[in-house]
Amino acid sequence: MHSGYRIYKIEPKTGYKCDLDIQGQELDAYPLLTKYLPLIHRTYETLTNQRVTATSTEKRNYISCYAQKNKRYAFKYHVLPMIAPAWETGSSYFIQVDHTFETYAEVEGYIPLERRPNKSNLSRNDLNILKTQKVLVNDVKVGLKPMAGACHPHTSYFVPHTYGTSHPTKDASMKKVNQIYQDYLNGLPAIPPHLKLTRGCELAFSGVGRHFNTEITIDAIDFLKSQTVNRDFLEFLNEKERSMLKRDAHISKKIVRQHYKVFKDELKHFAGLNCTYDAYLAQRLASHPNIQPGEPFDQLVTYNGAVGSLKTKCHDMRNLTVMEQQAQSIAIKKFYQALVMLEQFEATGILHRGIRCLYDRLKGVLDDAKSMWRAKNA
DSSP states (O other), rough: OOOOOOOEEEEETTTEEEEEEEEEEGGGGOOHHHHHHHHHHHHHHHHTTTTOOOOOOOOOEEEEEETTTEEEEEEEEEEOOOSSOOOOOOTTOEEEOOOOOOEEEESSEEEEEEEOOTOBOHHHHHHHHHHEEEETTTTTTEEEEEEEBOOOOOGGGGGGGOOOOHHHHHHHHHHHHHHHHHHHHHOOOSHHHHHHTTOOOOGGGGTTTOOHHHHHHHHHHHHTTTTOHHHHHHHHHHHHHHHHHHHHSSSSSHHHHHEEEEEEEETTTTTTTTTTGGGGGGHHHTSSSSOTTTHHHHHHHOOOOOOOOOHHTOOOGGOOHHHHHHHHHHHHHHHHHHHHHHHHHHHOOOHHHHHHHHHHHHHHHHHHHHHHHHTOOO
């Protein structure tokens, strides 16, 4: 007899597509998961003080600092709950609206509590203020309350034995995560060749956990917008952008750029379809020694120690450091995404002559890259 559990891993903000969906006899392939499921279940109920069933959803939410005009946004609380460190009275960083919603809700009339220096736990006076304060959510007047199980905000990237009350907590956490990653690599009986190159490397905090698909699509759309004045195509791109932001539950393009871009330093332009590197696009597409143009780069190669500017090195992935290789890979994905959207527009049956010229030009760049790659790897 099976436990009755069904496990599915899903993007929590959208709920449209499962990465994993197993139940019944399929769980037998995951013995440790089957062993610990009841414990995970009971622990989650204890930490969140709520009953978890097959049909229940996460009830906890918090009013975020994201605002547009006089409205703030409330989001579901998606951080792993912990029994400690947490404030019994709640945290001023996590105030909950007494209202249910699917992904996020607009909140009007919220006045943040005044935070005391170096303290985020709620005082008795704070709790009394919350009892009297009302806000509007979807034109409905609702109350406020402390979110259950709220921890200090720096605990959102909590790693055991690294907790602190200041921003250096982040550095300590990432040091521990890097140690875990290197221990994992060294413990593998057979490390994939391209992952061997990451031995001794540090994971970049700014990139850990980032989802690239939205940011890649946004940059590809902006690139295509800069290449055309055709109204039909611009409307097609605008609609694709709107539907993507809604599907992935992003408030705006600005949020995507602030929080989902991996490279915000000197590699920012190198990781995009920036005009600075237009003349080198075909060379970059043909730069991977093992992957032909037309396919995304999903493997690292050994860095040969080359020095110089990115313009002089980008024709060969082996000339680039591990971080530079990843930036180049992201730029290549954006180019291919631009081609995909041009083909999707063509499928609507209204391909304008100017758009056809743009499509032919980008396909020509790809064809040139294929010729370069064949010549280099003959």
